[in-house]
Amino acid sequence: MKTEWWILLSVYTVATGVLFFMPKNRFRLAVVAFLFMQVITFLTGLCVVELGLIEYPVRSFASINRTSFDYEFYIFPVTCAVFNVWYPNHRRPLVQLGYYFVFSTVLTFGEVIIEKYTHLIIYIHWEWYISWITIFISLFIVRLFCVWFFLKPRT
């Protein structure tokens, strides 16, 4: 098996493993975050590939889908679920901002390394900071959505 597939497999394993560490009582929050992130990643992923900004030479369902199914359907949504489940809501705004920074930076960093050394992803007209900004924004949107979703209706 090629390196790329090993990477995918290990990322899948880690992502699934993390799911087991989630507190049971926050599972619904995780589900909402996961699902809503998919909504965003599908659309942006499709646009990005359609416009030829990024290419994913190694991918699942390669014959019918040019976007990264693994990343968009599973890995990023799981990350987002993790993000929301352990969100430091009672901390200072600065800490919360830092939380966003850490997540975006780690994800971007991983992506850049993978871009450099493997064929899982290739930037065509794309830069690492665009990744960083889009990740940041999408995490923020999902966070907003989750807060709205679990808001207690006014009675």
Add this chain to the structure above:
Amino acid sequence: MAAMWLFGFIGFILFIPHKDRRKGILAAIMFQAFIWLCDMPSFKFGLLSAPVRLFPKATDLTVTINYFFYPVLFAIFYVHWNAKNNRWFRLTYFCIWISVITIYDNILEIYTDLIKYGSLNWFGMWIYIGILFYISLICCNWFYKEKPPIKSYVGGTNED
């Protein structure tokens, strides 16, 4: 295709009561995840194909239907689903929905290029849609099992 987007929006606004819109959205995104997952293999193995589609370069799947239209239909279905009704009524309700969608899908297949059946016939489609609806229904029911109210653990925004 444009009509589907338009009617989807109108349908979501008209047929989902304001108070149920969270439920509607949850049902829609839940269904979306499943249809996407199930359509990958079925397109791959040639059960279905979509000659005319959005993002033709990026994907062979039908984005309009998967991403928007059927999830909205499922949301409408789910919001009006009442577990208190007796079993036969629920069964009929379920069957009517999936039959209507199958008929609609067949009409699309025959008269447009939006979707083409490969090795799938109308009955296969009926079962396929039935399974998708059923799985999503179970998951949504699970989500709303703890009634009322759903404990919110976003982490305080609404608690204090």
